[in-house]
Amino acid sequence: GNSVTQMEGPVTLSEEAFLTINCTYTATGYPSLFWYVQYPGEGLQLLLKATKADDKGSNKGFEATYRKETTSFHLEKGSVQVSDSAVYFCALSDPHTGGFKTIFGAGTRLFVKA
Amino acid sequence: GAVVSQHPSRVICKSGTSVKIECRSLDFQATTMFWYRQFPKQSLMLMATSNEGSKATYEQGVEKDKFLINHASLTLSTLTVTSAHPEDSSFYICSARAGRGASYNEQFFGPGTRLTVL
Numbered sequence: 080g081n082s083v084t085q086m087e088g089p090v091t092l093s094e095e096a097f098l099t100i101n102c103t104y105t106a107t108g109y110p111s112l113f114w115y116v117q118y119p120g121e122g123l124q125l126l127l128k129a130t131k132a133d134d135k136g137s138n139k140g141f142e143a144t145y146r147k148e149t150t151s152f153h154l155e156k157g158s159v160q161v162s163d164s165a166v167y168f169c170a171l172s173d174p175h176t177g178g179f180k181t182i183f184g185a186g187t188r189l190f191v192k193a
Numbered sequence: 194g195a196v197v198s199q200h201p202s203r204v205i206c207k208s209g210t211s212v213k214i215e216c217r218s219l220d221f222q223a224t225t226m227f228w229y230r231q232f233p234k235q236s237l238m239l240m241a242t243s244n245e246g247s248k249a250t251y252e253q254g255v256e257k258d259k260f261l262i263n264h265a266s267l268t269l270s271t272l273t274v275t276s277a278h279p280e281d282s283s284f285y286i287c288s289a290r291a292g293r294g295a296s297y298n299e300q301f302f303g304p305g306t307r308l309t310v311l
Contacts, residue, residue: 122286122304122305123286123288125301125302128299168237180227181239181288183237185235185236188234
C-alpha cells in the first residue's frame with residue numbers, strides 16, 4: 080500500500096540556517112505529493128505540492144522537487160525564520176489507487192532559535 | 194482560496210455525553226469530506242471518508258456507532274462522538290475535497306476541534 084516516511088524530529092536550527100526535511104514515499108500508482116504545515120494549536124495548511132515527476136513545488140521560500148527515481152520529496156528552505164517553527168507533514172494522495180485519501184507522514188517538528 | 198470551517202473550535206464535555214462537530218466548506222462544493230483524529234505530537238489518523246448523500250466509509254478499527262458521520266449536503270458534514278469518554282479526548286480535523294473547478298481533487302483542511310472529555 081501507499082506510505083510516507085519522513086525524518087524524525089525535532090529539528091532545531093538557528094535563524095537563517097538551511098533547512099532540509101527528508102521525505103520518501105511508497106506508492107503503487109502516480110501520486111500527488113504535498114507538504115503541509117501545522118502551527119501550534121491550529122489545523123493543517125497546505126505549504127506546497129507537486130503533481131508529477133520533476134515538478135517543483137514552492138511557497139514562502141520553501142521548495143520540494145518530486146523525484147520519481149528516488150521516490151523522494153524533500154523539503155528545503157535556504158534561510159529559516161523563528162516564525163517557521165511548526166510541525167511539517169509530508170503527504171501523498173493517489174486518486175487512482177487511494178480513493179482520494181491523503182496519507183500522511185509522522186510529522187517533523189521544527190524549532191528555530193533567534 | 195477555498196475555506197473550510199469547523200465548529201466548535203474547542204469543546205469540553207462530561208463523560209457519557211455526546212458531542213457534535215460541524216465541518217463546512219464555505220465557498221465550494223465538497224464531493225467528499227474526511228475526518229481525522231490527531232493525538233498530541235502525532236500524525237493525523239484518517240477515521241472515515243464521507244460522500245454527500247451516502248454512508249461514510251470507516252477505517253479499520255474506528256467504531257462507526259461511536260463516531261457518527263452525516264454528510265447531508267455538499268457543504269456540510271458532521272461528526273458526533275457518542276457517549277464520550279476521556280480516551281476520546283483528541284484534536285479532530287476535517288478536510289473537504291472540491292468536486293469541481295480549478296481546485297478539483299485538492300483537499301482543504303479545517304482548523305480543527307479540540308475535544309476534552311472530563
